[in-house]
Amino acid sequence: MRLKTFTASDMSEAMELVRSELGKDAIIVSTRNGDADAGGYGVKVTAALETAITGSVVYDDLAGTDTEDVLDTILECLAYHRTPPRLAEKLLNRVRCLEIDDTLMALAGALDCEFQFAPVGHQKLARPxxxxxxxxxxxxxxxxxxxxxxxxxxxxxxxxxxxxxxxxxxxxxxxxxxxxxxxxxxxxxxxxxxxxxxxxxxxxxxxxxxxxxxxxxxxxxxxxxxxxxxxxxxxxxxxxxxxxxxxxxxxxxxxxxxxxxxxxxxxxxxxxxxxxxxxxxxxxxxxxxxxxxxxxxxxxxxPVSPIFLALALTDQLGEAISTLSTTEDTS
Missing domain, CATH: 3.40.50.300 (P-loop containing nucleotide triphosphate hydrolases)
Structure with a gap:
């Protein structure tokens, strides 16, 4: 599997880069937060063209053909997870603004806009x-x-x-x-x-x-x-x-x-x-x-990332869990 790494200021921009270069069939392998305020990248996404789970019907069904299809699929997923209606509507509004015709990427972008992510990661701690x-x-x-x-x-x-x-x-x-x-x-x-x-x-x-x-x-x-x-x-x-x-x-x-x-x-x-x-x-x-x-x-x-949450919310919890132990490989 050939992997490619993209860096951007936020998850939405990174998703656009992935889709632009690798197409809608790209699979997100891992994500990592950086420090954009310090002059570095905001997020680093490693993606691949081959699917991690061969013949995954769930993932194929998530490839929306237009924004309305994407919105309908995300609404169905959020309803299944018993998401409070007010929050579901906020996320759908984020998706509308992003105008991304891929369900997973659109939801990940919306989650990245709506929530904050601060993993402990492998960093040294300033305090216990x-x-x-x-x-x-x-x-x-x-x-x-x-x-x-x-x-x-x-x-x-x-x-x-x-x-x-x-x-x-x-x-x-x-x-x-x-x-x-x-x-x-x-x-x-x-x-x-x-x-x-x-x-x-x-x-x-x-x-x-x-x-x-x-x-x-x-x-x-x-x-x-x-x-x-x-x-x-x-x-x-x-x-x-x-x-x-x-x-x-x-x-x-x-x-x-x-x-x-x-x-x-x-x-x-x-x-x-x-x-x-x-x-x-x-x-x-x-x-x-x-x-x-x-x-x-x-x-x-x-670490929890927008991609992790998007996978979990679109009935791909097993795939989401697999990203927890995935290490970045840029070779």
Missing amino acids: LILIGPPGAGKTVTAAKLAARAVLDGQAAALITTDIVRAGAVEQLGAYAKLLKLEIKVADGPDALAGTVGTLPAGGFSVIDTPGINPLDISGLKEISTFLEAVDAEPVLVLPAGGDAFETVETAAAFASLGASRFIVTRLDTTHRLGSLIAAADAVRLKFSEATFGPYIGDGLG
Whole structure:
């Protein structure tokens, strides 16, 4: 497969370049965000002419012949995912403005215009990440996945847990840490967390796991806020896919009030509908960061991009998940 890489200021421009040079049959292999403000590229897209899944009926059906066909297909997809009508209409208006006659590219461009994307990626952290979210969201596994990726990148990683309430929580993270040849650090209160973070070497990749908090429990939210106030760390929401859109929005709003500005999506492989996630990102203005799937800490983690979301929303979740582990190849 011959790959070609395109760089542009944003996803919409990149999609136009792909379509112009490779045609409507091009497949997006990977995307990567850059820093346009620093004089670099805004987005880098790697595309290929050969389809990743031979004979994919779903993908062939998505090749719209005109803008109205594209709009109808996208509306049908958004309705299937139980997207709130107001958000669906906003996205359709974006598609109308783009005037792209390819469903996948049009939807990706609309998502790029409407949402923000801020992956953790492989970058070094200026400060630790502290994962917050509702019970059962997958924070502990996500913390381990993030640390594993850092270790594979050759970074000095640290795993800290404040979850001393849930039975087996410390042991679970400890088992993951052992696999990574890391020593888990346990902080049983805000002061202990501050002391532990203060001992971490500069320039490392540190992830702090926290107990699951009921978003309706005001006292629980106040308690977790004391940990956030004790350290200079970035709160990142861990939010499971699936569920009612309005409930998910309220959950996201509760944790955004604690300072979370981006979120990691979990349980991608356990649901068919993702409307709740884009509803939460829209209502609370959260940035998409990473997505996870599967129980294995060495895999199943990658950045969310407009192409990833477009694939997932057009009934190509398997293809979207495959992009999480795709590395860029420009040879």
